[in-house]
Amino acid sequence: MKKTSRRFIHELAQAHRFGVLVLFCLICMTSPIQAETKSAPKNVILLIGDGMGLGAIEIARQLEYGKTGILHLEKLEHVALMRTYSANNYVTDSAAGGSAIATGIKTNNEMIGVNAKGEEVDSILDAFQANGKKVGIISTNMVVDATPAAFGASVSNRWTGGAHIARQLFDNQIDVILGGGASYFEADKQNGEDLIAKFKKAGYAFTTTKEELSSMNKKEKLLGLFHPTYMNFKLDKEVLHSQEPSLPEMTAKAIDILSQGDKGFFLMSEGARIDSMEHAADITGIWKEMIEFDQTVKEVVKWAKNRNDTLIVVLADHETMGISASETMDIAALKKIRVSSEYMSKQLTFDKNNEINPKSVVTVFKKYAHISLTDHEVQQFIDNVRKNRTLVYPKHRIEWEIGSTIANYHKAGVADRSIRAASSTGGHTANMIPVFAAGPGSEAFEGVIDNTDISKIITKASGVPFTPGQHKKEE
Template sequence: MKKTICSLLLILSCSLVWSQQYHRPVKPVKNVIVMIPDGTSIGVVSAARWYQIYNKLGGENLNIDPYMCGTVKTFSSNAPIGDSAPTTSAYMTGMPQRTGNVAIYPVADPENDLVKVDPSMAYQPLVTILEAAKIQKKKAVGMVVTVEFPHATPADCSSHYYARGKYEYIAPQIAYNNLDVMFGGGNSIVTDDMKNHFKKNNTTLIQDDINAFRSFDGDNKVWALFQEKELPYDLDRDDSKIPSIEEMTRKAIDHLSENDNGFFLMVEGSKVDWVAHGNDAVGCITEYLAFDKAVGAAIEFAKKDGETAVIVLPDHGNSGFTIGRRDLKSYDKATIHDLFANVSKYKRTGEGLERILLQEKPEDFKAIFKKYTDIDLTEEELASLLSSNNYKEADYMKKAESQNMGHAIVDIMNSRTYFGFTTGGHTGEEVFLAAYHPQGDVPLGMNTNVQINHYLSDVLGLKESLPEMTKEVFAKHQEVFSGLNCTIDKSTAFPQLTVKKGKKTLIVPAFKSVAYMNGKEIDLGSVTVYIDKNDTFYLPANLIEQLN
């Protein structure tokens, strides 16, 4: 009995310590930078560090190393292994969500929910940390990504919908959220309506013009987009055409820091995730290292500024990347040269080399492969390239068995290394947490994604909680305009709510931050969201005042 009581006291003591570490006082700061290397498992970080050491690229430490302070348990509302949309949404809103959800309350799944989910809240847009920084704290806000701007992670910060792939609804929200900075990809997604809005709200739009990007020093808002959709991997990037994530981060900080109220910036190393999905080892390593340089730029600014916190954490793991795999014999005797010599010779990712080979003649494949990887192709390996689905078939009878060249290239490159992968999908392990705060007020130990959101709220100094803001910013139209004549027109590009009272007619288009009172445009200060599942507009609760 005595032993049992002692055990219970020990458990209670540990629980109290565990609880206290998440409720330490946090001094708010002027600027907050959140940096997310998407889909980065700890194995990728370890390999990147050894690669840097082996190639003498800048010392034995990564830029994150001095600031490692814990881990983060990431998960969806109803599943331990998360996808980018629900996991970053949890960081931004404080509510875990279902796969596909972008900053929106999940539909309940009683049999599997890992957190308490209120069924009556389904599809409710949730105010994000970025939106709160802009609306409540009047801070400048911005994002830097290496994919198209409405992709899952940036969408989680600045838009709301239940399906992450609905770019036609997500992209305009990001545009109408009036960001001070948006750097990344996605020129093909910018619409004429978005361009017109940029002109109205004094936003400079730079498209595929690196010189204009580098020389920009205006006071107005700025978007700089490159490529039709995503940017190339850093190893394949042409620096004369596409800026690095480090350069974009420095530019974003320079511009945002001009705001007297401070700023919130989200930086995503977006394509660590993409290259991990493709099991491309050199891509994982070099893409993470490019992101780590951006971390260095942010920390450098934060230390000089003295009023900036930097939080670095992936949204989930990916691929089960390992240094070492089952065909590595005497693994404990493998030298750093054994493990990193070959991968260090690779001058392109599998995707980058594929682009080159697809433009070349078969007789040149061996020489080109040797040039970019130092690999002498075997006849069997050459045949696998020539029979790729996206090149041409060496034997029409084997067409069903063939695969794209990129896959074949990665298999060949990886066969000369000892890196392993367990999957081509996401994984459920905890991810690393690194943080810098001028007073040392950083989250410690193992944190959940929800606790990270609470830390971000505290470090921003939010006086009004995100749930309270959500009630004001995203109220249901039936409640806001109770008793009034409301109609929804779904025949237009965006659904449109019309509310009439006497001689006043209010028209509210979905997924924008403007409305029209008797034809005159008014700024709502936040975006509106229409959900077809419940035929509801979510909009500012004070919009009723326009009709009084």
């Protein structure tokens, strides 16, 4: 064959391969498979670990699995870091932090679901509900507490608005409400009206125990109130013979009910008692509350697996007490503790002047924390309780001092008691917190973001109309 003929054949083959490549690219560009990768999530599950910073995550990992272990939340595909400051403070409280996540705007500490001027604004839950989706809120504190309230209500002050929040949860027709705070729904706090009765009349199933909750099948609306105030700590459920459901159980039941709708749902589920344990510097309690929260992540991911229609976002509203997994922390000793610092505080006795009985301090620390305090240490404990009158939650100062004493004894990383006592938030910090995400739309959670970005990212991914700072009554 002549040289020119061989060149001609080679060029023809090259042209053929190029044509095939062009055709393949054109097919890919118009393929419906490509369009599906950008599909909007039908459902959104937002899991909030109140106060959950990197330190709490690391303590849970170390105590539960050891240095090579992995938590379920760490397995989510996308990770970002989030700033949490409020409108009037570089350290947020749960009211302003939860509101920023829920509404997409900054507000002042102690304000819920309103802007810094006190004007009511819509939340992401309102937006999803207006879009025809079912909605739900869950908390292991009270459902009228700051974080859940930020999604379902609006009040100018978290400390005086509990009963009003309960009323708004009813008025706003939230499909599933599960947690503590039953006392705020009762007649003595509702101007003589039984709000629970109104829920029942409106078609809600009502439950107060773990067993009742598990038996609720094919219900469209559900109210579950499992404690007059805050639900019990994970550490104390056995000793208290608690009949309360766990966070994974409440979340699973909520998903079961909300997923019955054709248009999808929005669910906010809060592991709220992580923060309570952090305020108390209760390292063992942080571990247990964190693991329950992480098990909730596991169950949610398991439910969403292979559905390709559910966006999962895991985050916190702020960090508390600068918790860290210090090198000196005595993990073995901390794991031997079986009850919370709150439970220990209730075992102390007092004299006729309402002063703590020193002998009871010795007994409680020895029995529950396995620590033998000296006479000097006992007196120091009592003096600290007297001196460190906190700016918020004063009724918790004894259990907080118990937690700090144990943390100090076992050399765990936590902010000093004096910082907590002087803090308007009870020991919150400005530390950035991690955001973990998986499912359609999760790729947008990357880099350093602000807490006001959360609702914007979620609604944009879901194709749900939402304008931060707007109120539906103004439309």
